[in-house]
Amino acid sequence: MSQKKSPRFELRSGNVDALLLALQTADMDALRDDLLSRFESTPDFFSDDVVALDLRRLDGDSALALDRVIDTLSALNARAIGVVARPDQRGWAGGFGLPLLDSQSRRGGRDDAARDKPDAENGSERAAEGAPADTIPAASGAESGTAKDSASEIAEIMAAANAAAATPRAIPTLLIDKPLRSGQQVYAQGDVVILDLVSYGAEVIAEGNIHIYAPLRGRALAGVKGNPDARIFCTCMEPELISIAGIYRTAEQTLPADVLGKSAQVRLADEKLILEPLRMK
Numbered sequence: 001m002s003q004k005k006s007p008r009f010e011l012r013s014g015n016v017d018a019l020l021l022a023l024q025t026a027d028m029d030a031l032r033d034d035l036l037s038r039f040e041s042t043p044d045f046f047s048d049d050v051v052a053l054d055l056r057r058l059d060g061d062s063a064l065a066l067d068r069v070i071d072t073l074s075a076l077n078a079r080a081i082g083v084v085a086r087p088d089q090r091g092w093a094g095g096f097g098l099p100l101l102d103s104q105s106r107r108g109g110r111d112d113a114a115r116d117k118p119d120a121e122n123g124s125e126r127a128a129e130g131a132p133a134d135t136i137p138a139a140s141g142a143e144s145g146t147a148k149d150s151a152s153e154i155a156e157i158m159a160a161a162n163a164a165a166a167t168p169r170a171i172p173t174l175l176i177d178k179p180l181r182s183g184q185q186v187y188a189q190g191d192v193v194i195l196d197l198v199s200y201g202a203e204v205i206a207e208g209n210i211h212i213y214a215p216l217r218g219r220a221l222a223g224v225k226g227n228p229d230a231r232i233f234c235t236c237m238e239p240e241l242i243s244i245a246g247i248y249r250t251a252e253q254t255l256p257a258d259v260l261g262k263s264a265q266v267r268l269a270d271e272k273l274i275l276e277p278l279r280m281k
Contacts, residue, residue, distance in 0.1 A: 022054040046078035063092035232266040244268040
């Protein structure tokens with residue numbers, strides 16, 4: 001069979017953004033009621049978002065009727081794509097037609113399952129982490145000088161490579177000078193500046209800060225890769241949803257009078273969204 005690269009498709013590794021719904025109760029009736037009461041009045045909240053079901057916080061290993069959660073998400077315009085489960089849950093969790101997934105925290109730490117491993121299981125891993133990557137067996141006799149020189153050169157090369165890897169890449173700011181209509185979505189790997197209206201049903205997503213010099217009536221999600229220092233700035237704050245590093249607030253919660261429809265910023269402090277007027281002089 002020919003091994004030539006096909007011009008019609010490309011198969012490569014990649015990452016897909018998905019919401020993680022952490023279930024904290026085994027009462028499926030109560031969970032369904034909570035989901036519907038929270039999001040049923042904002043039918044465009046999910047906008048065909050994909051969701052993974054995280055079961056690791058549930059107590060015990062008894063099987064749950066996850067199909068009810070899947071159906072509820074579907075009714076809210078969201079699609080369940082997989083299940084994140086502890087080893088003792090995987091037997092029954094995989095029986096609902098969804099693949100079993102691994103999850104890693106966006107805030108830079110290990111996921112819950114990895115943190116919960118006993119020290120004995122992590123011992124060898126920690127030992128490996130503690131060992132220097134460029135350790136070279138010592139030579140003896142006449143060869144020791146050459147070995148030391150070689151080890152020194154390798155250490156210098158590795159230090160240079162590590163320094164280059166640690167240097168952050170400059171990501172240009174994305175500039176949008178046209179209005180965003182309902183159903184449109186913008187994603188920025190860094191900051192994004194928008195000079196026109198963000199309509200109801202439109203969505204602005206950024207790994208960095210969001211600057212909107214016009215009314216914000218749709219959704220704005222900053223720091224989506226877990227950056228708690230990201231902020232949202234807007235000259236007319238009227239959002240359907242605002243979010244920083246996964247902490248969000250919807251239009252169901254009326255904004256304070258000093259920021260609603262006015263120039264304001266949104267920042268994160270102690271896992272809470274802080275909305276403040278912008279004092280523009």
